[in-house]
Amino acid sequence: MTSTISRTGTNLAQRAASTLTTAGLTTANAVTGGLARRGLPAARALGAETAEIRRHTASSPRLRDGMFHNAEQSEPAVDADFRVLLDMIRRPGRPRGPIPVLRPDFADQAGALRATWLGHASVLVELDGMRILTDPVFSQRCSPARAVGPARMHAAPAGVADLPPIDVVLISHDHYDHLDMPTVVDLAARQPGARFVAPIGVGAHLVSWGIAADRIDQLDWWDDQVLSFGHGDLTFTCTPARHFSGRSLTRNLTQWASWVVSGPAHSFFFSGDTGFSEQFDEVGMRLGGVDLTLVAVGAYDPVWPDVHVNPEEAVRVHRMVTRDRVGDAVMIPIHWGTFNLARHSWGDPIARLLPAADENAATVMVPQPGGAIDLVTRSGTGLQDPMWWEVCA
Template structure:
């Protein structure tokens, strides 16, 4: 199956072997796991648990969504504007250039067309409706961040890709020319030719792999996107480490931090932030404006779909974190510092104007059997 991607060979593999994270067989996290992050007694959910359609795992109605194209046609007054398109896919307009992070337009965060976590609803705009992009930034190779059908569509363009070392093997296998790909190791900085943009890979605490045979064979990174006047931090996927302080000191300050808050579970608290640790990480990064990502699109754990953002809203300290909570497709400027609004709660009302029920995959014996097949082919958890 082409969606599994391709493994590194030759010079790319030699570069991986030279990394301090390489243990002789594969990459590993080198930062010690902080106390209390992972509950060793917590039982990891099985894939069958994961695919169940319990109430609360998906919004009962479509989330409010906006068409951003009219806003994109006008220049942002502050020269920094972001549009959340779902999960970790964000269009960043920074100092006259456009950067797209972890683009996922596919229906499922899975190698399979008919099995795996499905989107709550479509992306607010199609790929064909997107404006011209100056760079695509991909943090790591998990299915909810590196999407085969999306990459195949982007292969028809000329946009450059900046990603973590090893991920380029997947991109090349899917039709992206080698000269369009730049692969970074931690603390490496790349200036996008012909622009005022630079992208720097920074440490994260996660893992990688699209199948059981390639686990931790590509690097995972957070990313710093920098224009001539502004800097944005994008976490990718990560657990909490004190490396955020080093990132702040070496690459900050940041006009916006985008941190993952969803898909948390006590058994994997070392490789995902969740809302509580996202707030801690944000303080380490210097505070300011925080936009949560990695929520509201796929059910990638067993918690309620809105628990991450509800917890974030309840616990955020306004002295350290100004929450930026845009609707899907809403182009917003961090400098405006708008009051946080719990707009997603309207989807909880079945009588909301224009509401239509969201179809949910059946919890069938056949699907359970397929879950067993999937669990033998891909790493777990999926992201």
């Protein structure tokens, strides 16, 4: 998609945002924190207050002036251009027809390397007999309130009660379309054996929602954590991403991240939300080629180029983290088709992704929501119609 939109409005908004005082932000957080303590669900969904988050992040060497920053210079994702707002109101990302959704059929035993796409950035990965669930969002809206905010364009393929036993819930950052309070609270209750692995600071939100601190592991960029389960050890490496964080007025109090998860025999990369970064080349060099990548391909826009990759950049990220294994590794596109978060058309991410993958000798498999792919046999459900998305685009 091309655009002739001026950044004048965006730059004005950025300058206006930068004039917000620390006192004003503190007051706003105090108000929402007070509402949360009174039990208002929307206020509670905002998560931990600033002071509590800072108790969790105080040891991070990556804090600067009390906030986290990208390694590369990025323009803040603040947007007040009236034409952009009009474009979003027109909802260009709506599909033309119903999105086909499959109901997953989870096996009793986790496989060697299998991935079930549950919509947006939610993927259930079976890795060497263990199960990792990424950024679970099963609510109707990605918002602190149930009546406003981006709504799902297809039903959730499964609910929390339908999931098999989960070993780890893996979180990339604290935005509402990646960290959904009702979903993670329900998961914590129904999956008492599941651990939560998140970037540093995000654990403060989880604790504020009643999840026990001893179930939470928080990592900073390039930290490792080894967790042991019945089928072996899983190593979680918190790797860089180019994005931002925040659930209210105050931004970047918590870290954002991508992840590499390694089991005894297989490994995968999870991008979370990210703009393009040369740091992914370092991920590939440090951690070797992975077998599977889950890379965001949607919600890109010329107005915010630094915080969401476009499809062509997503293929470059895949190549970087798989390195010399790019011919064998498989990329599953995520972060598209579920919520209308940008101005591109519904099917544009895949229409652009597949030619870019062909040009770069990258293997891409696109399951329907609820579809599962066995990466060992290269087969699965939701792949019978190889161009299923075209009826919606």
